Amino acid sequence: MLTCSTVSTGLVRLLGDLCAPPLCPLCRAALALGPAELCPDCQAALPQLPERRCHGCGGANTGHLALCPECLHLGARPWNFAVSAFPFHGLVRDAVHCYKYRRRTSLAPFLARCMTEAWTAHAEDRRLDAVVPVPLHWLRAWQRGYNQAAILSRLIANKLQVNNMTPLRRVRYTRQQARMDLAQRQKNIHRAFAVVNRAAVKNQRLLLVDDVFTTGATLAAATTALLDAGAAGVAVLTIARD
Numbered sequence: 001m002l003t004c005s006t007v008s009t010g011l012v013r014l015l016g017d018l019c020a021p022p023l024c025p026l027c028r029a030a031l032a033l034g035p036a037e038l039c040p041d042c043q044a045a046l047p048q049l050p051e052r053r054c055h056g057c058g059g060a061n062t063g064h065l066a067l068c069p070e071c072l073h074l075g076a077r078p079w080n081f082a083v084s085a086f087p088f089h090g091l092v093r094d095a096v097h098c099y100k101y102r103r104r105t106s107l108a109p110f111l112a113r114c115m116t117e118a119w120t121a122h123a124e125d126r127r128l129d130a131v132v133p134v135p136l137h138w139l140r141a142w143q144r145g146y147n148q149a150a151i152l153s154r155l156i157a158n159k160l161q162v163n164n165m166t167p168l169r170r171v172r173y174t175r176q177q178a179r180m181d182l183a184q185r186q187k188n189i190h191r192a193f194a195v196v197n198r199a200a201v202k203n204q205r206l207l208l209v210d211d212v213f214t215t216g217a218t219l220a221a222a223t224t225a226l227l228d229a230g231a232a233g234v235a236v237l238t239i240a241r242d
């Protein structure tokens with residue numbers, strides 16, 4: 001039963017939360033910067049990609065060509081180009097892990113800001129009609145409680161002032177791909193996506209958002225579904241390139 005004392009305890013706690021300093025979404029240190037940022041120590045410890053990047057995967061490119069050796073070896077990707085905010089190691093790996101598997105959704109505003117900045121700095125062509133998240137199968141979304149790519153997609157669309165669109169569905173439940181090689185991933189993800197609203201996608205320039213670019217098999221399957229539905233072109237934006 002709701003009593004005066006439980007209401008007042010709740011009010012005191014709420015006031016305490018409102019007065020408490022915001023915490024770093026990664027290490028929980030008190031923040032002077034504002035709730036959407038990481039603390040200075042965490043920011044300084046984030047690994048960075050070099051200025052010269054591969055247009056095929058968004059990762060570092062040490063060669064002289066536009067594509068890194070891995071993308072050259074794989075041949076054509078279905079998207080026009082890819083951008084990533086970070087390399088996938090060190091504190092970025094920890095941050096993605098907290099965000100994706102440990103419900104630390106308070107990291108989303110910081111990650112979305114970094115992704116938007118990477119896009120603005122490294123996109124080959126910034127003309128865009130809508131941002132699209134890579135969807136989770138409903139069963140995995142239900143288990144996790146949220147789709148990590150969809151939260152980022154909404155924030156990024158808002159920053160870039162374009163539509164956020166969710167035309168893709170996972171039509172097959174696919175196994176976790178963490179320990180699979182590229183051939184296994186391609187087989188696992190083949191025809192896993194369908195476009196439920198083809199009219200919305202037709203002739204649109206889309207930015208496909210996901211968390212980590214590993215082999216690109218998932219992003220390729222999602223991109224192919226969008227292009228088959230009539231999208232004018234697809235670019236890819238991820239938090240990190242593995």
Ligand SMILES: [Zn+2]
Nearest residue numbers: 024027039042
């Ligand atoms: Zn921190």
Ligand SMILES: [Zn+2]
Nearest residue numbers: 054057068071
């Ligand atoms: Zn590459």
